Amino acid sequence: MDDYKRDKVMVFNDTGEEIRVALLENNILSEIFFEDIEADKNSGKIFIGRIENEVTGLEAFFVNIGMKKNGFLRFKDLVGLPNEYKRGDNVIVQVRKDGNSRKGPQLSMQINIPGNYTVYMPYGEGSIGISRKITEQSERDRIREIAEDIMYETEGLIFRTNCQGIDRETINEEVLKLRRIMHKILLDYKDSNKPGLLYSEEDFVDYVLRERLDSAVSRIVMDSKELYLKIRRKIDKIDFSPVLELKTKDSFNYYDIYLQINDIFARKIDLKSGGTITIDKTEAMTVIDIDSAGNIKGENIEETSFSTNMEAAREIMRQLRLRNIAGIIIVDFIDMYNEKHKQAIIELISYELRKDKARVTIVGFTELGLLELTRKRTSPSIDSLIYTPCPVCHGTGRVSAPSVVYNRMIQEVEDSLKELSEHDIKQVLVSIHHNLSGYVTPEIKAKLEEKTGTKIKFEFNWTDPNTYNIRYKK
Known part of the structure; x- marks a missing residue:
């Protein structure tokens, strides 16, 4: 797998109204961020919350944080014991998972404040976490020694992949900075008594650079001089130096990113081999189907299936990041009977997971040959933020057959006129969709009037x- 080289480029586009950022791998779009959309997300933000009520059966409090829906604070995410809190108490909480149309956000009192190299946990009680992507034991031992040296007993630290090789002084400076942020949060909390926002991440550009800029990025491209100067100041502080390119025209257009954005919303994706991937989202999970379609490569069916599945596996992992799909994911690969082929698929997916900042768990193949994955959800998928459910089909993608609506409408007209027989109705006006034009003929109208x-x-x-409107005139 390691012979698959990645040329990773970060592209900033300043429209004048918002900034957008695309991550490209070998000139193929892998992730995209929109400033307006990111601003609407609450994951990671810290609020003053007021406990509204306790639901013992769910082992949780519902907490007002100044939003339309109360947040959900589980007992296991408290600082302290449940009996230490009561209705009306104010608490400092952080949004761990954004809410949706049906429920409010998931909250935690276990605050995490991320930096470039570490994540600071003021109530971590001595816990130390080190990125699994740091594999050398000597480096892990060095980081643990630094942690034990600079941490207070009540604190916790998570060391991110970017801290690899970073000296003790730099890490300590960042932890001091994060401590100051928490101190400011506590002061603001004491000065306020109303549910609302206490702390939000730094600006959009800083957030993207912190979360996505790593040594794999070879170039950073932008189309704004202001952005160029800001990013140059930022990368002066890091120990690797991606090339900076300032374009005079739209940087997204230069890399054909607008065309690739369409992939985010397409249900069906064509593979280069001729195969296809179909992505369907439900309330409970995302289901992905692979079809060999026009792919006829391979000496036999097994080889053709395997080659299509390998190509699809890599594309699926890109789509999960690109669309920010999370939760339960079921992949229906083309049937493979060779266990070595199934293992190769899992190995490829495991390799591709290195590119994903979200936590992904490979559950494995089921008895029916379906691959089950889970991807941690912290914020809504990008399509749910851009699109709203259709008011006609309510997000199902389907409408009633015209014959069903027609029969229902005719029955309602007949039944209602029987009920209104004593009211001397002179005329009935029926507003219907043009789908019914082939059903409501002059002959049908004459028979109904008779x-x-x-x-x-x-x-x-x-x-x-799906509906119609009936009015009556006397």
């Missing part, structure tokens, strides 16, 4: 194909 003894007028001006 049967009900009432003049009926159909108007094809209703916008919802």
